[in-house]
Amino acid sequence: MSFNTLKKLPGFILVFMIFSLLACTESMESEAELNGPNEDTESNYSADIYFPLPSDPGQLYETEELNFHVQTVISGISIPWGMVFFPNGTVMVTERDGNLWLISEGQRINEPVGGVPEVFAQGQGGLLDIEIHPDYEDNGWIYISYSKPGSEGAHTAIMRARYDADNHTLTDQEDIYVGQPMTSARHHFGSRIAFDPDGYLFFSIGDRGSMHTAQDITNSNGNLFRINDDGSIPQDNPFVGRDGLDEIYAYGLRNIQGMAVHPETGTIWTNLHGPRGGDELNAHDKPGANYGWPEITYGINYNGTTITEHTEKEGMEQPVMHWTPSIAPSGMDFVTSDRYPGWKGNILNGALSFQLISRIVVDGNQFVHEERFLDGIGRIRDVRQGPDGFIYFSNESNGTINRIVPAE
Numbered sequence: 001m002s003f004n005t006l007k008k009l010p011g012f013i014l015v016f017m018i019f020s021l022l023a024c025t026e027s028m029e030s031e032a033e034l035n036g037p038n039e040d041t042e043s044n045y046s047a048d049i050y051f052p053l054p055s056d057p058g059q060l061y062e063t064e065e066l067n068f069h070v071q072t073v074i075s076g077i078s079i080p081w082g083m084v085f086f087p088n089g090t091v092m093v094t095e096r097d098g099n100l101w102l103i104s105e106g107q108r109i110n111e112p113v114g115g116v117p118e119v120f121a122q123g124q125g126g127l128l129d130i131e132i133h134p135d136y137e138d139n140g141w142i143y144i145s146y147s148k149p150g151s152e153g154a155h156t157a158i159m160r161a162r163y164d165a166d167n168h169t170l171t172d173q174e175d176i177y178v179g180q181p182m183t184s185a186r187h188h189f190g191s192r193i194a195f196d197p198d199g200y201l202f203f204s205i206g207d208r209g210s211m212h213t214a215q216d217i218t219n220s221n222g223n224l225f226r227i228n229d230d231g232s233i234p235q236d237n238p239f240v241g242r243d244g245l246d247e248i249y250a251y252g253l254r255n256i257q258g259m260a261v262h263p264e265t266g267t268i269w270t271n272l273h274g275p276r277g278g279d280e281l282n283a284h285d286k287p288g289a290n291y292g293w294p295e296i297t298y299g300i301n302y303n304g305t306t307i308t309e310h311t312e313k314e315g316m317e318q319p320v321m322h323w324t325p326s327i328a329p330s331g332m333d334f335v336t337s338d339r340y341p342g343w344k345g346n347i348l349n350g351a352l353s354f355q356l357i358s359r360i361v362v363d364g365n366q367f368v369h370e371e372r373f374l375d376g377i378g379r380i381r382d383v384r385q386g387p388d389g390f391i392y393f394s395n396e397s398n399g400t401i402n403r404i405v406p407a408e
Contacts (some may be wrong), residue, residue: 011347044139045339045389049089051106051284051403060407063359063373065342067407070374073392074108074401077101080394082129082145082192082331083401085386087137090150091392092163093401096126096143102168103401115161115170120147120154123186128156129203131193133229141229145191145203148178149328155179155220156191156205158231176231177203177247179220185209188221192331197266200228200234204270206255211294211307217251222293224250224270224284238288250284252291252316258332258349258383269320271332271349274299275307277324282317283365298324321360321367328352331382337389339406350380350393357383357393 047053051073058069079096086092091103098119119127125147133141140162148157158177161170188206195201207214207222209400214222217239226237226249233246240246257273268284279297282291296310312318323329330350335343347360355376361369374380378397385391391404 019028029173045337047388048106049388050085050091050103050386050390053405057405057407061078061373064371065304065359066340069405069407070377071134071401071405073106074103075399076108077399077401079126079215079396080381080399080401081127081384081396082131083384083392083394084130084132084142085384085388086132087387091401092130094130095113096396096404097121098127098129100127100130100144100170103242109168111168113163113168114166115173117146117157117159117173117175118142118149120149122154125186125189128189128191129193129232131195133160134199143193143201145193147177147189150182152188153184154180154291155182155208156189158191158193158201158203158227159227160231161324174231177225177227179205181219183208183210188255189206189373189398190256194259194261194268195229196261196268196322199229200247201229202268204253204256204259206253207293211254214252214254214293215250215290215295219281220245222251222253222255223248224253224256224268236287249287250289250291252293252295253282254293254297257328257330260333260347263334263336263345267331269334271329273328274322274324274326276300276304277322278328279323279326279329280319281321281329281347281360281367282319285365289317290315291319299326320362320365321370327354327356327358329358330380331384333383333385333391335385335391337385337391339389340404346392348383350383352379352396353382355379355397379388384408 054073080093081096082094084092093101098121100116102109130147131143141160141287147154156179157175159175161173164171185208188208190206193203201223205220225247255273256270260269271281278297296313330352332349335346349358356372357374359371378395380393381396382394394401
C-alpha cells in the first residue's frame, strides 16, 4: 500500500493497523524468546577460534547420548594443571612445575610467560589453577592459585596479575590471599578458582594432610573460601562477626580438586578427594555449611583402618554423590554448549586414578545417573568448556590438551 493511499484512510483505521502491526511484531519476538536459538544460532560458535579443526577427526568413541572424537590440540606440557580461555582466542595453561604457557593461534609460544611467582613445586604443590576476571576485557585481571613457599614450609596462595603482551610477562602481581599456617606437608593444597554470577571469587584449600584441622575454622585448612575480587571480605560471609576466619564460606572439606558454577542457579559445585573411598560431589548452596571431614566419611585410611564409623551426623552435609572406590576426581565443568545436546546440563568430571571422564546427570541437587568413558586415556587433570562451545581436557600422563568433538 502506498503512502498516498494511507493518507486517504480514516484515522481510526490507521490506528487499528498500527496496533495490529505492533502486536504481530511482539508475538514474533515472544515466539523467538520461547523457542530459543534456531539451528543457525549454533553456527555462531567459531569452530577454530582457539584451535583449527583437523581434516582427520581421529578415533570415534560411542557413548549413551552421543558419539565423539578426541583431538589433541597441544602437547609437550609437563603436568598441565589449569587452563583458561581469553576473549581474543588465546589460552593460558599452568604447568605444575611452575611454568605458565601462552597458546596463540593454536600454537604454544616457545618461552613461558615471565613474572610468575616462585612456587613450592614438591609433592602436590606447584602452579595450580588459573581464571580470568568476569570483566577481564575492562580490567585485565588474571587469577592464579599456587603453593607459596615460606620460612616454615608452604601454603596455598591466590595471586592476581595482568598480562603484558609486548613483554610476554605478568605485571601488577599481587597476592590477595595466603593460607595459614605454613606447613612442611607436601600435599592437599587444593586449589580451584571460580567466579560466581555476582562476581565473588571462590577458591579451595585442602586440609594440608592434617585431617582434624578441617573442623577448625580458625585456620585455612580444608575450606571453601569466598572473597571479593581484590581480596577483601564480603560482609555477608557466614563467619563475619563470629568465631572463625571471615573468608571461609564452607568447611570440613578434605581436598577440593574440581569447581564449577551451575549455569542456572549460580551455585558453586565442587568435587573432592576422599581417602580410600569417599570422593565427593557437593553443591554449596548453604553458606557456613560443615561437610563433615573427618567426622563423617564414606572412605577409610589408605592402610585399610577405620577413620570413623559415621557416614552422617546431624548438622553436617551429605554429598550429592560419592565415589567408592575412589576415582580421584579432578577438574569439572557444566555442559551448556549446543554442540553436545545429549550432555547439556550435565557435569563432565575428570578422574586421575581411574583415568577417565565421568558424565554426571543431576536434577536440582539430586544425583540421577553417571556414565564413564575414555577409560584408560590417562590422568585427566582439568576439564573446561571453551567459549567456542567445545569441551577441552588436560591429560597429565602425556602432557597434552585435548578437545572433544561430536561426530557429525
